Amino acid sequence: MNHGAEARRASVPQSALAVQSYAVPVERPECRTLFSEFVIPDSSSPGESLIEVGALQASEFNFAALRVEAFSVAIIEPRPRAISVAIGATKPRIRTFTFAGGDDQNDPLPCPTLGRPLPHAPRIAPADGNGSASAIDRLATITRIAPPEDLIKLEDRLQCVLQPPLETLLAQQSLDFPAHPFPYQFEGVAFLYPRFGALLADEMGLGKTMQAITAIRLLLHAGQVRRVLLVCPKPLVTNWQREFAHWAPEVPVIAIEGDRNKRHWQWHQTDVPVKIANYEALCRDHELLADPAARFDLVVLDESQRIKNRASTTAQVVRSIQRRRSWALTGTPVENSPEDLVGIFEFIAPGHLSSQMKPRRMGRLAADYMLRRTKDRVLKDLPPKLFRDADVELTPQQRESYRLAEDDGVLRLSELGEGATIQHVFELVLRLKQICNFDPATGESAKLERLLADVEEVTASGQKALVFSQWVGTLETLAERLDRFGTLQYHGRIPSRDRDGVIRQFRQDPRKHVLLISYGAGGVGLNLQFAGYVFLFDRWWNPAVEDQAVNRAHRIGAAGPVTVTRFLAADTIEQRIDQVLRDKREIFDTIFSDAQPSKHRGLTQQEIFGLFKLKCPAGPIRVAG
C-alpha cells in the first residue's frame, strides 16, 4: 500500500480563481485536512485547469491512503453583474434663427441717390489665395453694434448682435474718412446706427456732428433710410453743409431756404436724401410737413435743447413730423431742470419719461437712449483744461457804487411788491454786473487790473488769449485798455463779412495776442485751439454758454493746456449767481451719474428773484439765459 501522498490532477471549474486542496483519508473521509491553497491567476483559459499537488508522506498523516480533492473557491464572482451606462446618445436641443438675405434688421429701403464713395477709400486688404501675409490687415479696433433695449424680440436682437463690426461695414462700403475717427466716435456711431430713438449728448467739441453724419451715411448706404431731415439753429445750417461735404462727400444735401415756393419745391424734392432746415423754417412750413408724402425715415435735431419746453411751438412742430427714427443731439441735455430732458424725450421716445419722476429713476430709464461722454474721459491725449477762479475785491469806488445801486434797486423792487416782474429783477442784476466790471463813475475796475497783469504774462510768453464778455461796451473798453498787447474784436458790432478776416488775422499775426469776443457772437462755431488762455471777464447766466466759449480753445487740435480764468467779484451778485448754479449741478450729476459733473444749468425766474430774497410772483416760470 502506498502510504505516500498522491499527486493528482484536480479538475477545477474554469471560472474558479482560487483552489483549496484537501488531504482525505480514504477510509475516513470525514477527516479531511487542508494542505494547500493557491490562486489561479487566469480563469479565462478554457477547459480544466491542472493542479499539481506535491508528494505527501502518508506517514505524516498516518493514513493508509490519501486522496486529494480540489475545490474551486469563488473569490471573485465568476459572472459579474453587468450595468449598462448610457454614454451620451442625447443630441443637444437647438434653436435656429434665419435672417433673410443677410441684410439688416429691416427690409432695406430703395437706395437713395448717393454719389460714389471716394476712390482712394481704404479697404480691409484682401487675403490672397496664395497666402500672402501682407494681404489682409486685421482691424485695429472692433466696434460692435449692440442692440438697444427697446428691441424686444430675441431674433431682432440677435440680428443686431450678429452684424459685422462697424469698421467692417465701413470698409466693405469703401467709406473713407478725411481723418481717422477716434474710437469713442466709432462707439457713438455704433450707438446711433441701430436706434430708432437716441440722444447723443457728448460734451461740446467731441464731434457729435461727425458721429451723426457717419451714422446717417451708413444707414443711407445700407438702404435703411432714404429720406433724412436734419434740423438745426439757423446759424449752423452752413456749418452742417460744410461738415457733410467733409465727412460724407457722396451724400447730396440740400438746405431748405428761400421763399415759400422755393421751400415747397425743396421739401418735395425726392432725389436729395438729406435735407437741412433751421427751426424757424420748420415752424413756418409746418403745414407742408403734414403732407403724408413728407414722411422721413430719420429726423435729427441738432441743439435739441431747443425743444426742452414741450409746450413751445417749435417742440410741437418738431414732434408732428412723420418719421421712423428720431435722434437728438445736444451737449446740454439738462440746462435748467430734469424737465428739459423730458421735453427732448417726448421727441425721441414719447412717454418714456415724465416730469414726476425722480432724477435717479429718470437717469436709469434714459440710460439706454442716451450716450454722453466728456472730454476728460475719452480724450486722454487732449491737453488739460486748467481753471482758475479769480475772486477779485471791488475797488473802494466800485464797492460804493455797487452798494448804492443794490440798495436802491432792492428798495424799488420791494415797493413794486406783487407788481415786480422778471424784467425788473433782470435789469437790476445786469446793472450790478456792469458795476462789477467797471465803475460807471470813475471807470475803475478791479477785474481789469488783474487781467492786465495776466495778459502781460501771456504776451511775454508769445501766447494768445481769448477774453469773453456779455457786453460789447465792456469789450470796447477793454480794447482801449489792452491796446498795447495787440487786440482784435469779434462781436455783434463787427460786420459779418469782416469776422472771418478777424479770426484769420488773430491766428496768423504774431503781434495780435488778445481776441475780445462776446458770448453771443463767438460762443459757437469758432475753432481757436491755438489760444492757450481764456478769460471770462464776466459770467454768463448759463454755464453751458461759458463752456461753449472755453471750448473754442479747448478742443481737438489744441497743442497745449488751456488755462481758463473765471473772474468773480467777491461779495456781489456774481458770487450769488455762481452759488445757485453750483447747487444745481447736483441735479445734473444725479441724472448723468456716469458722466462727469457739468454746469449746464441756467437760472429760473424763482432763482433770480431769490438772489435778492424776493418772493417770485405767480405765473409761468421762464428761464433766463
Next chain:
Amino acid sequence: MASDRGQTAVPSLGFLTVVPHPQHGLFGGYLLLNASGRPLEFHCTAPLKPNRAQEILFGPTLESYLYGEQIGQSLAAKASQAPLVMLSDVPAMLALRPFVAQPVVLVLPDAEPARTGEANGSTFHRVDAAHGQLRGLFTFSFGRNALALDAAHADDRATARERLALVAETFDLAEPFGRIRAAIDEAQRSGR
C-alpha cells in the same frame, strides 16, 4: 459619415464655436455668413453637460466627442444650407470633419503661423502632447489668418484655400467668433 448635402447658390462660410459655462455646461453656436459678412443663419444649442460616465469613459477624447460629434454635427445638420468651408476657433471641433463634406478649418489665435522653413510654409503641431490620442495639426496661412486642419485631413488645404478665396476677401476670420459669443450671451440672458 460625411454629409452629402450640396452647397447652395449663396456662397457662405460657417463659423462654429463652443462657449463653456461653469454652471450650465457647453453652449454651441453656428453662424452662417454671406460673402459680405452678414448673417444668414444662426443656430445655438441648449447647454450640454457631459455626465460622469462620459468623463470617465471618454477620457482625453471627451472634448472632441462633445464638440465635434455632439455639438458640431447637430448644429451642422440644422443649417438649411451647406457652407463652402466650416471654421472654428476650438481645436476639438476638428473632430467634426468625418461627418461633413466640407473642409473644417481651425482659425488659430491672432499670431503668425509657425515658420519652419519648409517650402510650403506648413508644419505639424501636436495639440495633445500630454496624453490622449495622437492628433496633429496641419497649419497654413491665408492672408494674415493662421489656419489649421486636422492632419488626417491635410488634403483639404487646397479646397479650403480655393473656397475661402471666393468669399473671404475682406474677412478677418477670427472676428465672427466674437459675434457668436455675444449672440449666445444674448440668447442666454433672454432665457433668464
